[in-house]
Amino acid sequence: MIQSSRKVRRSAIIFTAVLAFALIPAAAANADTVIDGPVGLGTAAPFGVLAASTVTNTGPSIINGDVGLSPQTSITGFPPGIVNGTIHATDAVAAQAQIDLTTAYNTAASLTPTTVGLGELAGLSLTPGVYSGGELALNGALTLAGTAESVWVFQAASTLTAGSGSLITITGGASACNVFWQVGSSATLGSAAQFVGTVMANVSITATTGATVTGRLLARTGAVTLDTNTITVDSACDASPGTVTTSPEITSAAPPAGETGTPYSHTITASGTPAPTFVESGALPPGLSLEETTGLLSGTPTTPGTFEFTVTAANGTAPDATAVYSITVTAPAVTLSGSGASSGALADSGADLAPAAIFAGVLLASGLALALFARSRRLRG
Structure with missing residues (x-):
């Protein structure tokens, strides 16, 4: 039993490490x-x-x-x-x-x-x-x-x-x-x-x-x-300086999970001079789109599933920065509608069901009592 518990804990640790690694963007080259x-x-x-x-x-x-x-x-x-x-x-x-x-x-x-x-x-x-x-x-x-x-x-x-x-x-x-x-x-x-x-x-x-x-x-x-x-000092030197630029590095965390029918918003950010633009490839969750200049990933997911895609940030100075992401979209939890939805009660029909429920309980208790009484007489007889 102890060994089984240890195996469960070890498997949980490994799963957590793999999941954490999967949420880390793919390592980009250092900015130049x-x-x-x-x-x-x-x-x-x-x-x-x-x-x-x-x-x-x-x-x-x-x-x-x-x-x-x-x-x-x-x-x-x-x-x-x-x-x-x-x-x-x-x-x-x-x-x-x-x-x-x-x-x-x-x-x-x-x-x-x-x-x-x-x-x-x-x-x-x-x-x-x-x-x-x-x-x-x-x-x-x-x-x-x-x-x-x-x-x-x-x-x-x-x-x-x-x-x-x-x-x-x-x-x-x-x-x-x-x-x-x-x-x-x-x-x-x-x-x-x-x-x-x-x-x-x-x-x-x-x-x-x-x-x-x-x-x-x-x-x-x-x-x-x-x-x-x-x-x-050479008097013919051109006084016009060169332009200093820095290649991009993606700085934001991995996008969170989503839910169908629920508006989604996450901004992918990147450093670099000039400011980089963003392009995605792969499979974005249906209903989401990536804004090229701001890096805003938004929309309303329509389809559950796990979708993997790559985001590239570029500003004309090599190397570009890339990150591979995976977003899981789930369907909303099913709940019963009405005043008792949170507790799983029946939908409100407009009728008061409390008296009927009490009466049914009394009948059930009476039936059990009669059954026990009859059995007791048979045993004495």
């Missing part, structure tokens, strides 16, 4: 965040150097672009350094540029990598894409091969180090305007390095003796330190 052009720098775009704590220069550095600092105040080394642009020392322009740099940094960090796990970049020839690693290093030559529309985004979770004499070459008409380095901590450019792209460091950037940059050195919270460097 992509960009169809360069990372938008906003008002930070004209700056060859932008820092938060200090800008320090040694030697005859040349900055072909603006130099800015916010919120601190110390910009030193100009001269002997030369700025072929405007110095914005703790003014409104530098403050806004820092805000826009933070936006650009976060955008670059949010993009879904096309390649992960990178470390040493020397010797590689990379097509356009988003490349991610922990500590990125360049101790040699890196080639970026693409076209004028090509964009590269490098994500370093911690540091970026370009060794002495390292070299980045871009080919096929590609532009330094479209190369971005998002660095989780600090970046260091070694002596005589020839670096390409916009460096957006969460903390600080150091360019050692003779390093050249075709691009920008932008530090969010720390310093930019220079030593006889040449930094050139």
Whole structure:
């Protein structure tokens, strides 16, 4: 008996687990965040150097672009350094540029990598894409091969180090305007390095003796330190940023069961930018329909049964999100109508049946009493 009880409990647990699993939407691929052009720098775009704590220069550095600092105040080394642009020392322009740099940094960090796990970049020839690693290093030559529309985004979770004499070459008409380095901590450019792209460091950037940059050195919270460097912001860079989009993920719970003849409503929701639309395939319960733009599943079920269908959410950014659902529609419970419907009484006919019921009970009791009396006499006789 105990074993039988255990088997029942075990079967119940297994059934519950299977049922719970069946109600979970089919696992969709993780949402992807992509960009169809360069990372938008906003008002930070004209700056060859932008820092938060200090800008320090040694030697005859040349900055072909603006130099800015916010919120601190110390910009030193100009001269002997030369700025072929405007110095914005703790003014409104530098403050806004820092805000826009933070936006650009976060955008670059949010993009879904096309390649992960990178470390040493020397010797590689990379097509356009988003490349991610922990500590990125360049101790040699890196080639970026693409076209004028090509964009590269490098994500370093911690540091970026370009060794002495390292070299980045871009080919096929590609532009330094479209190369971005998002660095989780600090970046260091070694002596005589020839670096390409916009460096957006969460903390600080150091360019050692003779390093050249075709691009920008932008530090969010720390310093930019220079030593006889040449930094050139390409004036031909297109200021129009790319559009950032995120593929959909279905976020709502599985639809509940329904009942024939009873109005039904359940909204399927999904994240994603732009907002996704919804398409179903398979067998919706007859009487229900799915609204394409809102994800509202509604109507009045007409047929009992179990119906399986798939919902796909799409917004033009791959991958689409899909979920497989099953809705069970039941017929309503049968009840007797009238004033006593809830207790199963007969329908109200307008007649009072209580006296008749009492009389029938009295007759039944009298009959039983006579039968017992007769039997008792036979036994005594």
